Amino acid sequence: MSTPSPELQQVIRDLEAALGEETLAKGRLRVRLEIAQFLTSLLAPLLLALLWLPTGWAVSLRNALQANSTWWRTWLAVAVFAVSSRVFIHIPLAWFFEFRTENLLGTNRQTLGGWLGDEARQAAIDILTLSLLYLGLYLVFRHWPHLWLLGMSVIVILFVGILVLISPWLMRMQNKAEPLDDPELTTRLRQLFEHAGVPFGNISVLKTSEKSSTLGASLVPKGAGTEVVVTDTLLEAMTPEEVADVVAHELGHKVHHDWPKSIAVLGFALIVTLAAGYWAVQALGHWDGLQGATDVATLPILMLAASWGGKITQAGINAYLRRTEYAADRFALETTHRPDVFEKVMVMLARQNQTLPQPPAWIECCLRAHPSTAKRVLMARQWGKQHGGSPPDSSRP
Structure with a gap:
């Protein structure tokens, strides 16, 4: 990665002075934990696949439930996989990387019991929606094997559409409004x-x-x-x-219609990663008692390939999202004409959320959907120099 420009280096120094050593120390801790969380997110689905497949547990579960015989038996098997993943993998990791991390950073005000209650409600919704997604995929694999990509795309569009529709309700489910x-x-x-x-x-x-x-x-x-x-x-x-x-x-x-565009990008990325999962299932799906892509016992392979595929596409998605953030920042400056206020807001957000003004370049590239605080402040300062940063007239808000 290239060395920051002198202008950016000056902004970084200004922000570090404004934030103080305590915030910077917590920001560095957050970066280390981000790296650990990313690596863990690669290992967790692999561990789950190793627990289900070499042990023969996935095949045994399929046989016990006769899971390939009817749609509801398939759904039941998918739900068992999803619940086990949530209980034994997701919740322990969420406790460490969310609840415990926010405690260390001083941003958490919730009790463990309250957090577990929120996690249980969210888990119920996630298990329901994800199990329906994977049920739909296996039904497509069984009934339309030659049109699996088209069928998968339809399932993903429905899945993403449902998530968009219920997202305002989900937001209010966790917090009073x-x-x-x-x-x-x-x-x-x-x-x-x-x-x-x-x-x-x-x-x-x-x-x-x-x-x-x-x-x-x-x-x-x-x-x-x-x-x-x-x-x-x-x-x-x-x-x-x-x-x-x-x-x-x-x-x-x-105004820029970023939400529908971002949803389309994320939906396309999901189709790509699930397609990679399908090809992985096709390649490995007859190993040790498995019965091919139509066999729900292959779900750990599908989930592993989709998870790793998602990590591969993450850098590209984040690059696109950072572009939309820059454009939204410029819109805010052109609307309010207050680059000084914009900079104050950026400093306040960095301090309250305990983030570094400029994380390592590869962290920003691979793991961050927002530009660094320093780059956003630099853009605001440059905008102010070009436009004078004068306050808006009385017709402006």
Whole structure:
């Protein structure tokens, strides 16, 4: 990777001074844990496959349930695989890399019991949706073997569509939400929407402060308009001007149609990784009692290949997502004309979320969907020099 430019190096020094050594130390810890989590995510599906296949447990489960005979028996077998993966692999790793890590970083405010309750609810939804996905794939493999790629694509489109539809509900399932009681901020954000030409829905506040100190905001469809969803931690930490800057960034994604584009990219990547899984099953699916691609006992192979394929495509997806983030940042600057406020927001987010201003280049390339804080601040400073950074006129929010 190339050496950072002198301008970027200066921004990094400025941000490191602003954040302080405690935040930087926690940011370095977060990077080390990210690397460990990435490596573990490669090993976990391999371990699961080794537990199910060489031991003969997958074949024994298939035989015991007669899992290839009917669709509901196949679904039952898939559910057993999914539950075992969740209980013995995912939950222990989530405890370490989510609950324990956030405790170490000082951002967690949730008890272990509360976290386990949230994890159980999320697990139930994940097991249901993933088991339906894999059930659909095996039905395609059995009934349309010559059209498996087309059938797989249809299944993935349905799967992604369902996830998009239920995502606002999932967000509120984990955190209470209530309407914003701040007429001044509501008026400011409404003007921001009018300036961007986006229909305004309303503003909801997610009560995340009981669980975490991290900050967040998003826009979600609501009827004919668009709803602003902000965390109460964001409202507590930022001024109305800073909140408007955050929402302007999210509006950039809306105006640029980044959400449907990103969903399409992620859906295509999922089809590619599942296709790689199908080819792996075709190659290995007759090993040690397995009966080919139509045999649900091959699911550990399919899951392993899909997982590793996802890691391979991750760098490309992240590169695309970082481009959309840069574009949304530029939209926010062009809408608010406040690069100084943008920089304050970036520093605040880095401090609250305990992130380094500039992680190692390969970490940013392979594991991060957002540009580094330093690169975003550098872009804002360059924009300010080009445009003067003057405050907007009275017609602007």
